[in-house]
Amino acid sequence: MNRRSFLRAAPVAGAVIVAPALALATPSPMTLEDLCDYHAEKLSEAMQKLHGGKWHSHISHATRYALVRQA
Numbered sequence: 001m002n003r004r005s006f007l008r009a010a011p012v013a014g015a016v017i018v019a020p021a022l023a024l025a026t027p028s029p030m031t032l033e034d035l036c037d038y039h040a041e042k043l044s045e046a047m048q049k050l051h052g053g054k055w056h057s058h059i060s061h062a063t064r065y066a067l068v069r070q071a
Contacts, residue, residue, distance in 0.1 A: 033059075036061070040058075040059050040068065043057060044057040047070070054070070055069065055070050055071065056068070056070075056071050
């Protein structure tokens with residue numbers, strides 16, 4: 001097996017090994033609101049790394065309002 005064919009097969013082999021492990025560790029399903037809050041928090045973390053300081057995120061699903069600001 002040469003290097004090129006190995007590199008083509010490596011992602012497929014990794015997926016076969018990882019997929020059963022992921023099936024065993026199934027966390028509780030996230031709601032769409034949880035998913036939005038998660039990504040807003042990740043955006044705050046990215047802004048902190050990029051610009052420094054402390055950043056906060058706030059999402060109001062009732063009023064359809066999202067805010068990411070520096071504290």
